[in-house]
Amino acid sequence: MNAYQPQPEASRHILESVLRASEQLTALPAFPDFDAELLQQVLEEAGKFVGEVVAPLNRSGDETGAQWAAGVVTMPPGFRESYQAFWQAGWPSLAGAVDDGGQGLPTVVEAVLHEMLNAANHGWTMAPGLLHGAAECIRHHASAELKDRYLPRLVSGEWLATMCLTEPHAGSDLGLVRTKATPLADGRFALSGTKIFISGGEHDLTDNIVHLVLARLPDAPPGPRGLSLFLVPKFEPDGTRSAVHCERIEEKMGIHASPTCVMRFDEATASLVGEPGKGLNAMFVMMNAARLLVGLQGIGLLDAAWQKANAYAQERRQMRAPGSASKAGQADVIALHPAIQRILATQRAWIDAGRVIAYRTAIELDLQKHHPDATRRETAARWCSLVTPVLKSAWTDQAFTGASACLQVFGGHGYVREWGIEQIVRDARVAMIYEGTNEIQAIDLLVRKVLPDGGTALSALLTELATELGDSPEAERTRQAMTRFAQFTTEHLLAATRAPGASPELPFWLADDYLRALAMLLMAWAWSRVAAAPQASGPRWTDAHTGFWRWVWPEFDTRMAIMGTSLNAA
Structure with a gap:
């Protein structure tokens, strides 16, 4: 119950069946040797390493903690040995440039690895979490001498x-x-x-x-x-x-x-x-890479919490569930109770939609960097600019609130350390703060990226996503919501912020609700893609799909109503 188990097949399904990652990436000159078979092999081996080497250290690392004495920090038992095995096996260098000693694989492979690592052991994964961003910063901005001295050892993870x-x-x-x-x-x-x-x-x-x-x-x-x-x-x-x-x-x-x-x-x-x-210009290379990884922290931690809660719910027996066919007086497992089903399906909806959005972001980063067509590079840059703050903010929020909901599944047992769920709640809280607080992410989205161009880039993004939806009733509902959101931005929000005497504070008041509403749209797009993909059947997918439309999606109307009320009050 205390160790997270990676599920590389679930990630591979989203990458291949939903996003067609190999098809897109093998078309890029930078990845001529990458294919679906290599992707599967790397994900399976990553799952083994994370599950067997990193995950078992999670609880002991939390209980022992890092120790400071006279300026020297000693890490918990097993941490140095496992990290040395990690870098010597080549895991930090997956997406590093070949010229710098890296393996030259797509960014999304590294993204899935970090999702697994954070789910397995957040504290341990903090150590290599900045490696890729630091290497990119040095690669693009440092002198040749500094590159020669430090880049290979950062790319490899030796330092x-x-x-x-x-x-x-x-x-x-x-x-x-x-x-x-x-x-x-x-x-x-x-x-x-x-x-x-x-x-x-x-x-x-x-x-x-x-x-x-x-x-x-x-x-x-x-x-x-x-x-x-x-x-x-x-x-x-x-x-x-x-x-x-x-x-x-x-x-x-x-x-x-x-x-x-x-x-x-x-x-x-x-x-x-x-x-x-120009230090901030160089540092933002590091920070932007870190924000994607923090969004993946949220997804991974939420998955770890769901795994624990789901396993417990399948075993714990309490009273007869409503509508149950069990005999009178016979207890059912709590997984049959609607209240528990709602909790679990809601978190599963967030996890799998988050994976679609995060993996797509990682793919777009490589398209932005390597695609031969300038227009496609611009489209990729637009996606990364608008979606990254949403991913970082909304999914770290949900990691904390969702992990807390998963703790509720355990009742009183969740509040004690034995089951490990309380550690996830504590660990997840910091992701809402670092690499730019979630409030700053919302301001970045609305005030710095949407309003300056009159919502043009956002409208283009939503138009593109609308063309990727299928023909289901949910897809049509999503298209209508996207149109409503774009019109709200261009016809109401812009007018209110540019009206004579408008308060300069207005967009700052709306920013959090605006980001959450966009997160709902992205999730609706993601679930439309998942539902249309081959092999999107079974309880895992159907329960989460239902959970999204029944319990998550209504938040879109709530956020739109709040923003409308704020505009009217202004």
Whole structure:
């Protein structure tokens, strides 16, 4: 009951039967050797490694936690050995560029791996979670010397990386960053300042840690445009330890096995990554990749919670279920009770729709990068820009609320540690906060991406999705909802925000409801695709399909009503 079991066949069904991933990706020049057979093989082997090596460490890692003493962090028993096996088996390098020592596989393969890893052991997976983003950041922005020195070892996973943004006084507002970088005679810099909430800032999993740090040059202007990005290794090439110190690790609600560090830089020798004053441009390469992975964290954690609750519901007997054919006085398993069926089917609806959307996003990332047609690259970029904040926000929200609902299936047993479900609730909560809070994701979607172009990109996306729907009554309902949502954006929301005397706060009040309504539309599109795919039968798919339309979809009308009321009040 305490160990998550990967189900690679379910992921493969969505990739191949629903999204036709191999067909799309093999057509790209970057993946000439990729096919459905290779995809299946990688997913099966990933499932074995995750289930046999990583998942068994989840509970012990939570109970022991990362330990700090005199600036040194020791990871829970088994973590170093399992991580060393992980990178030596080549798992971190799946989607890395071949020129950098990677295997050159599509991004979606790495995405499915990280979904499994997070479901199995969220704390453990925090360590390699930033590897791909850090490697991409260095690959695109660092000097040739830095690339030669660090890129192969990050791509392989031999070394791990951090993203050092937050400071005690500066959370999401990076323009307040005070860490200073003073030029040195040899062209490098002396970095001084304190960063907080640094995941994996210190540990014993690898022999070196590469810190990517936002800091300010002496002549830099105030605000975010004055920030530059720097690289500081834990150990210099000559073996000298950098002047980087872990002052403590945080006592947290969850992910106890992941050390969340306070890092102090005492004139640490640093190298500039990219151009001065363009640190955020380089860092966003890392952050955007991380946001997709955080959305996958939500999906994976929700799946882990569902697995536990579903297994328990099939065994636990309590009273006679309404409409049951059992004999009077004979208890039924609680899986037969409508209240439990509703909980389980609702979470399953979120999990499988989330997979369709997340896997499609990963595929679009490769189409954006590698497709020979410029128009198709633009379409892919539009998808990633609009869908990523929805995926990160809506599915991490549901990971927490859905895991809490799954805990309810256990009754009092869920509140005690024996069954492991309470750990998922605690672990899932942080995903709503980091890599840009969910409120910031909603603002990013509406205020920064939809309103500036008058809803043009969003309307184009919905039009494209409408053409992919089938002929079912649900598909027609979805088309009508998409039209309604697009018209609300272009005819009502824009007019209200641009009217004389309109409050500049209005779109910020609406942002959360707007993102949730779009999430419902994306889920409706996803379930239309799943229902139309071959072999979409059996209790797993039919119950979740019914669960979406019966218990999830009504939220769309609720969110639209809330936004309409807000506009009328304004």
